[in-house]
Structures are given as structure tokens and as C-alpha cells.
Amino acid sequence: MKRVACPKCGAYLTFDGNKYPVGRILVFECAACKKSFKVRVKPSDTPTEAKPALAYLSVIENSFHNQQVIPLYMGENIIGRYVKGTPANAPIVTTDPSIDTTHCIITVKRNKKQELCFILRDAPSNTGTFYHDTILKDADRINLEDDAIITIGATSMIFSLPKEKEE
Numbered sequence: 246m247k248r249v250a251c252p253k254c255g256a257y258l259t260f261d262g263n264k265y266p267v268g269r270i271l272v273f274e275c276a277a278c279k280k281s282f283k284v285r286v287k288p289s290d291t292p293t294e295a296k297p298a299l300a301y302l303s304v305i306e307n308s309f310h311n312q313q314v315i316p317l318y319m320g321e322n323i324i325g326r327y328v329k330g331t332p333a334n335a336p337i338v339t340t341d342p343s344i345d346t347t348h349c350i351i352t353v354k355r356n357k358k359q360e361l362c363f364i365l366r367d368a369p370s371n372t373g374t375f376y377h378d379t380i381l382k383d384a385d386r387i388n389l390e391d392d393a394i395i396t397i398g399a400t401s402m403i404f405s406l407p408k409e410k411e412e
């Protein structure tokens with residue numbers, strides 16, 4: 246549990262950082278003085294040792310958002326524009342209107358050789374998902390390589406494997 250202090254009266258309240266993606270802004274109301282205030286979830290609030298990231302998406306900064314890094318985990322990683330109550334478990338905090346709230350999906354799984362695979366598909370989305378500037382068809386399943394470039398809306402992301410595994 247993470248403890249935060251009310252900026253007005255200093256009373257403490259706690260929240261479970263594991264429940265929220267890094268970068269999410271949480272709004273609290275102080276039980277003591279009723280002031281509402283915002284807290285941004287930091288990487289240190291979400292322990293990584295329990296659930297190691299298997300790869301990352303580096304979202305390149307543009308006029309809609311700051312740079313951000315999205316960890317990818319085993320199973321389906323649903324990528325889209327963050328909205329309150331989002332069904333995406335790997336959302337991007339952005340105002341880019343051309344990114345759907347569920348835009349594309351990266352499935353992390355093991356193949357028959359027990360090697361990790363990272364499979365990209367369109368959700369489907371309204372504006373499409375691009376892999377190295379080629380739009381995906383609905384049936385396309387792309388096996389992502391390190392440094393693959395994915396573009397959704399006006400936003401580009403670089404897929405990368407953890408660097409310590411590259412040796």
C-alpha cells in the first residue's frame with residue numbers, strides 16, 4: 246500500500262498502487278477536510294518483481310503526450326487511449342483523438358520451443374494499426390522483433406525487449 250498526505254491538512258490516506266498503471270492520475274478526497282487532490286502513480290508504486298515486464302513499448306513524445314514507457318506482460322496487453330474505467334490494461338495517457346480506447350493488442354505467449362513471442366494485432370480500431378508504416382489487416386498477426394515501430398493515430402511507439410536479455 247502507498248501512503249499519501251492531504252496537501253491541505255496533512256492527513257494520510259492509502260491506496261494500492263498495484264491496481265493502477267504507471268502514469269495514471271488518481272483523484273482522492275481527504276476524509277478529514279474533504280479536499281480533493283490528484284496523485285500520479287509513479288513506477289515505485291507498482292512493484293515489478295512480482296510480475297516482471299517481458300518487453301516494453303516506448304511511446305514517443307508528441308503534442309498530445311509526454312514520452313512514456315508501457316511494460317508488457319504475459320497474456321493480452323490491450324493498448325489504447327486512457328479513459329476513466331478503460332478496458333485497456335496497457336493504456337497510453339494521451340489526448341491524441343485518433344487513438345481508440347482499445348486500439349491494438351500485443352499478446353505475449355510462448356511458442357512450441359518455449360520462446361517468448363510478441364504478437365501484434367489491430368483491436369480493430371477506427372484509424373488502424375501500422376507496423377513499420379504498413380497498415381495491418383484485420384487478420385494480420387505480426388510477430389514483433391526488437392525495435393519494431395508501431396504507429397496508432399498520430400502516435401508512434403518502439404517495441405523493445407529487456408536489454409539484459411540481448412546478450
Ligand SMILES: [Zn+2]
Binds near residue numbers: 256280
Ligand atoms: Zn485534508
